[in-house]
Amino acid sequence: MDNRTVAAIFSEMADILAIQGENYHRIMAYRRAAENIAALGRPLEEVWRAGELETIPGIGKTLAAKIDELMRTGRLQAYEKLKAQVPEGVVAMLQIPDVGPRKAALFWKELGITSIDELEKAARAGKLRDLPGMGVRSEQKVLEGIQALRRRTGRIPLGVAWELVQAVLLPLREVPGVVQAAPAGSLRRMRETVGDLDLLVAAEDPEPVMARFRELPQVAEVLLSGPTKTSIRTHDGFQVDLRVLEPARWGTAIQYFTGSKAHNIRLRGLALDRGLSLSEYAIKREDGTEILCATEEEVYAALGLPWIPPELREDRGEIEAALERRLPDLIELADLQGDLQFHTTWSDGHASLLEMAEAARARGLKYGLVTDHSRGLGVARGVGPEELRRQRAEIEEVNRKLGGTFRVLAGVEVEVRADGSLDLPDEVLAELDLVVAAVHSGLRQGREQVTARAIAAIRNPHVDILAHPTGRLIGRREGADIDIEAVLQAAAEAGKAIEINAHPLRLDLNDVHVRRAVELGVTLVVNSDAHRPEDFDLLRFGVATARRGWATGADVLNTRSVEEVLAWVRQRNR
DNA sequence: GCCGTTTTCGGCCCGACTGTTTTCAGTCG
Incomplete structure (x- = not known):
């Protein structure tokens, strides 16, 4: 049973417990456990075999016993019992904006509604407005929420969110009185997908900023608007939240709205230990006086911490590392x-x-290493032995033209065939400076077969780098069911590099797997996989993913000089 | 349900906004 499945079960248990009105902290315990399991980076099964479940933060005796039951039997009685108590459709209602556990329970218990479709019918028939705590407006919000849910395509890929935010920030920066304007939230943490977009502006007078924001051409609907916060929905169905606050409080605000929630909860706990209360507005002493922080550095310093890079703020050990002054010197x-x-x-x-x-x-x-596709992949064109020889001549010509300001290396992105063999003969690969191998086809093969192909490629003496190991396309295509742990181990043994593909729809390896690769001492490469000149700008997303995986410059091969990279190839091939 | 150089019991982050209410509950982040 894999990490994602266990995490999903605990997360659903939390939802059901919330609908049942259970103790809030018990619910949070399940959620925290789910998040930590999802972010573990190594197989939970392995931790279980080693008897070390309780070393995972948020896993105590009870949850360890539940994981044990899942691993041994593939089932969990407590989960099945909970599922039997609350209809699936009621749990699904939690996905609707503005419907939480209380309202879902209300609709179910009072009106017997057990699905989103039934809820929509009841709302249209005006049956929700007479429930306690409900009214005509709330009924309307439920309907709008259901519409929004159906429109929603899921989380926004990082690259799309990045573009949208740049476009929205530009006009806001032009509003007179605006001192600072920046993205916050999961975009600033550079998560691979972003839910809602969070923007933060520092200005003494919020209203002109809010007004400009509400009138942006991207706005389809203003969801709410107050003196500190305005939320809109774009025509593409994305929610964007804007907060405006005075410049003197920028530090606490940007810290708070960058999150993650789990990181902030830990930080507030640290503040309480010191007799302080941390909010987005200020740090409060027990006597009620405020410490204003204009920068994030001041916030962390007040809690006895060095500044923590946003990409690390997931409560995955960064606070402990900061306390012990052993934060990694992240790659830039x-x-x-x-x-x-x-x-x-x-x-x-x-x-x-x-x-x-x-x-x-x-x-x-x-x-740069030119890595055109080998023939085997059914792309238009592709290079075989003859093309590679002719391309070599062009490489030399380009290198002459560039006169030492840039060096093109000869390479290929060689296809790993369905049977695990490579698409070009060894003697052709041997003539290249570096060889990148990739699996593009047969991604739907079984776990063992696809893993064996990747490992066979890694072990080929002429292959230097394994590209985008899972082949996923975020929001479009699940990656192969591949045993990443085995692939990383094979790479560590063979001294080969694994790619972090920087394309924002790939980000493959992902952050969690990067972290594991760093732990195992695997050499990483951050590659743009550029297909057009402007694609080299995508490298920022690959670097961000490396940072989220705690990688330093030393972990990444292409931070080295071209001579060092070629030496890295030679020392292995001897 | 987890967790512990103020604790093995009693805590567990903090505030905005909305809609329903006359002081608050629910949701969200």
């Missing part, structure tokens, strides 16, 4: 010296080798 975009995967018109890229090299150079990179 500027640390990258090269990019070890980009494409050209030799396969499915949209620009010439020279154009791509110049684009990479314009972004401060010093080298």
